[in-house]
Amino acid sequence: MQILVALVSGLLFGAGLGWSGMADPVRVQAFLDVFGNWDPTLAFVMGGAIIPMAIAWIIKRKLSTPLAAPSFELPGTTNLDRPLAIGAVLFGMGWGIAGLCPGPALADLAIAPLAVLPFVLAMFAGMLVQRAFPLN
């Protein structure tokens, strides 16, 4: 049952990325290109995504456990530390250079597999480098 729920979530997520235009690296990069031919689409995607999720956080308060798992397992860290900040800045650089973040990159494995493969392999390599040199 948990596997099925996770698959449904992934399918909806991938469908949303595809429908919204976010599977297109040029469009994503154009959102970040305020001095070029700016494309605000990504802001609509973020806004659209936050609406159901904000409602979900309100519903969550009424639940003692999730519907298909034994307990809520949510991040409890609250400190604004250096790894968070440095990681976010590095991520933003890569996002700007390639026009890709992890979700669209994985979704593009079905849309443009050969084109996106170098990014996906490099992304996992980057994750392995961070595991070897955690910097925190």
Added chain:
Amino acid sequence: MIAAYPNAMPLQGLAGGLLIGLAAAVMLLGLGRIAGVSGLAARATGITGAGAPRGVAIAFVLGLPLGALIIALMTGGIEARFPPSIWPLVIGGLLVGFGTRLGSGCTSGHGVCGLSRLSPRSMLATALFMASGFATVGLLRAGGLL
């Protein structure tokens, strides 16, 4: 759709965004977890042992390309334009992989799930990766690389 920005797709963006938010809501209310793609991808590949059960992570990660494929089949194709050179993809991929692990999340975990939870960590991370993305693309444009 928006006169000043002829390339923008506000309605598709909003509709796709609602689906993404619904996906994250299914993960939160169904499994009690954050639908953070970088964390779940690291878990699915075994790069980290922490987080969701591995089967959950693998199912979610497999759903991403399958969901995009369904939309592509329904709509007659999804546009995905890539840079002509491999180097932006390799350098960008390394930075995205390293940065999302160090910073505990990406656009989905911090941007969608964390912002809607009003998490201070996610608000800071989102502000920083947005600012960094704008600055990076601005520098690329100033340097004639776009």
